[in-house]
Amino acid sequence: MELVSDEQLSDFVWRGVRGTGAGAASFVLGVLNFPLFVLWLAALIVGLIPGLGQVVLPLMTRLVRARADLERRRSTKRGIPIATPYAPRPAKSYPVGWRRFRWILQDVATWRDFAWLIPGAIAGVVLGAVSMALPIYGFEGIFLIPLWVWLGTGWYGYGAIWPIESVGDGFLSLPQGAVILALALLTAPWLRSAEAWFARLFLAPTRAAELRLRVAQLTETRADTVDAQAAELRRIERDLHDGAQARLSSLGMTIGLAEELMERDPAAARKLLAEARDASHTALIELRHLVRGIHPPVLAERGLDGAVRALALSLPVPTVVDGGVLGRLETPVESACYFVVAEALANIVKHSGATSAWISIRHEADLLVLMVGDDGRGGADPSRGTGLHGMGRRLAAFDGTMSLSSPPGGPTVVTMELPCALSSPKTSPSSGTA
């Protein structure tokens, strides 16, 4: 029986190799920190000279921030996320000048970046050097280089054997080297993570900065939500005004006329009443469409699950619904999710050319994950068209996110994630068979 599968082994080696590569990159980037430190310090001193400082400091800061942002991205990629901490850029400011100068100096993140440059450099260089040196030393042993050196010079050693005294000792470098190489592969990812944790101490936003960023984000999503809501209300008002309302007034007139004619011309009155009935029917159809657009009745009756299933049933493309929510979500969340899924499905019908589609609903640990996929031609571009943008905005109001994967040739998968709790556990048993 094998202790580890081939897959596990190759995974281990890959992680080790990638970790070593990242370590080498850390080493180089760490070295770059030293000149950056000197340059920024110089820029700060030059900053005392009016005029010149307002040009030099912003430019140098831009460089330092690019370096710090790179480190943030590298850490985030390793699973240790570091958010960008900088205060929003002041409105109406030029790339260089007073406003920028003040903005930079007042932002605590600037000083924390600066404080990180040297410790970060040391961490990068030291840990990077270790993760490069270990495998090199391991390979030295595996290739029996110590033996050759000993044969040539008569004085050398490797690992625990120092100095080498016989050819047998020399050959022992092979197993030792293998162990050291394995150790190197094992530690390389850990060393990178350690460096990322260290960087986070300096480069992550402070609590105050986090709150400020949150406020900025909330302000933006709130403005979006208010705009969207106002537009929605305007649309409803227009639809009611031009549709049902107009029809009901004409209905009233028709009935009034029929009333007048009742005695004199019963046949005509009867005809008018039939007309009135038709008109009331049309008005109801319009109202039904309108209601469906505001809050689909099936959503109120069955929650997200049932509504999505009903939606899937109504599509011309065969669509499978998988998973579900145990209970009801908060109404606004339910509604947002429904319309986003509906939009995604509408896109499939309109653009994808798909012959089948699927929807997956997962709700675990207060995170709702909705996925909508198809087997169509792919190549959906989120920057084109307002549909996808609107979907993202709808979800952003609930701190939800949306991502799109649509390579040319398909398949297309839209993934939506929303943090949300249930508003109530399931009360009535579902008889759903769809």
Next chain:
Amino acid sequence: MRVVIAEDLALLRDGLTRILEAFEFTVVAAVDNGPALLPALVEHRPDVAIVDVRLPPTFTDEGLQAAIAARTEVPGMPILILSQHVEPLYARELLTDRTGGIGYLLKDRVSNVAQFVDAVRRVAGGGTALDPEVVSQLLARREPLAVLTAREREVLGQMAEGRSNAAIAGKLFVTEKAVSKHINNIFTKLGMAQSDDDNRRVLAVLTYLNG
């Protein structure tokens, strides 16, 4: 014929009662909420029940749930569901037991009194009455229907709504013989087993469309 009505809006409840009584139905109970419905249905065992999907106290789908529960307790109890909107999903749930005696109509259909009363009678007699809007949604999503001619699709739609051959013939202004010829063609083309009984045939069609 004895009827139980479940409708929470007093205006509509009274309207329904008035219409039904004008056509010699007896309304034995008229309830206005979900929890009271199931006991009323089981106690009165009406010839037909007319039920609104959405009822107090939760205003979700308790009418529908109670109707389905009642049919589990009293198999085949004829029930006509009324709603402000129709969902093929609900139609599918209602039709799963395949015993007939099911109606599912938009509330606006009540305004055409003669047709509505006809639908109630059909459901009471073990037939089906499905709203044209549900039927058109069902027909829209079935690809194989492309093999049918326009006339055959029309006949299929009428059948899915629950109409008998005679009624279809009357509605499409053709002879009953022509209708049964169309129906034969439809069943052959879609590969379904034939049946002489109107109700059974309709159920077969609905099962096919829901599949």
